[in-house]
Amino acid sequence: MSFEEFVRAEMAALARFAGALTGDRYLAEDMLSDALVKVARRWRRISAVDDPAAYVRRVIVTTYLDDRRKAQRRQTTPSGDIEVLDRPAPDVAESVVDRAEVARLLSALPPQQKAAVVLRYLMDETDEQIADALGCSTGTVRSHLSRARSTLRLAAADGEGVTA
């Protein structure tokens, strides 16, 4: 299978995966294209592995994490409006069902936790697969997922939706 054939077959899934990771369409397009350029460069070797799609997802996750790391270094926090610290936080319980609030909670997740959530709930991957993609242990994966669920008010077990 050539790189072009692979992209045509997997693009929809890869696009959804990248969109879920970044939470931003344009950022997802940029990040996914960067990842695919890397994949294209190494396609001969990648195409020989058992599951090229999983490998490509791992490349996407790595690219996403690198990108977030760079973004955090570039990020500056405005300190002029110090009264912002005294403002009351929005009442999460009241707006949890709100779509925007869900997106806000998702975007608030640390990159590793968010990647773990996406891989688990969107791609339905096991702890081992997630650990392989993130380059960490399964225990760390479980920790990431637990904290992410707490943040998202996801009290249910994997695959079950429970309102917080």
Place this chain on the structure above:
Amino acid sequence: MNIDQLMEAMAESDPNPGTVLDLVHRKRRAARNRVLYATASGAAVLAVVVGVVLTSLASSTQPRSTASSAGSRAGSASGQVAAPLASGPRSAANQPAGLLGPASQSGTCTQPALGSVLDQAVGSGASVIVGSARLAASPAGHAVSRGSATYYPVTLSSVRTLAGPTVASGAVAWIIGASPGATPGPGQAAPSPDRQVLAIVSPSGGSGLPGPVLQAAPVDHGEVIVGGGGCLDMVAYPATTPAGLSVTPGSSPTAHPASPEIPLAAAEQLAARA
């Protein structure tokens, strides 16, 4: 939050696959271009470095090759002159007449170059010789006046004819000199022992002289003493006043401090070409 809400939220930011593919193509093209530019830049830098190295190598070998090529050019220009050209202030003078052309062309010569003189002489039926010349024991008693000039007999010996009709040893030719009774000036005829000369022996023709006419340049230590400026200073017959080298027997090279020299071998070769 339930799973459906989570899935819905995660699906909200799906990128456009077409846009992604377009970006992939553009980024891959840009990457290829970067590689091409880097390769081209590297090749350009390499070419510059090689050029600089070759130039420096060429310049380091230039003096040797230039000298050798100049030598070969000089050799060919002088008509296979075997004698090496002397260096220093005398180099111009040491060049045979053929090489004196530039000096003549630059206007520094007031007399024809040696090659031209010899060519013209041979062309008019004269001989070019190398030999010993001796004035008569009593030149004044044998002098012949023609106009304002006075000629004296010179006996030639050990003659080697370089060009033109053969001149035999023992032949007598007539050379222009100072008036009888006057003190010979530098280069003018005066009694002297044998002296080697490079000479043009011209038929008497309409000169009214009893024998051929001699124009001579002295040879000193294998060098023909010629005129200043690297030009031959033989006075064409029948010149009125011998200047410098027109009459040589008896004159000392030191009497002509400004007179440069050319190797006799070079002059002989020029004569052979005449």
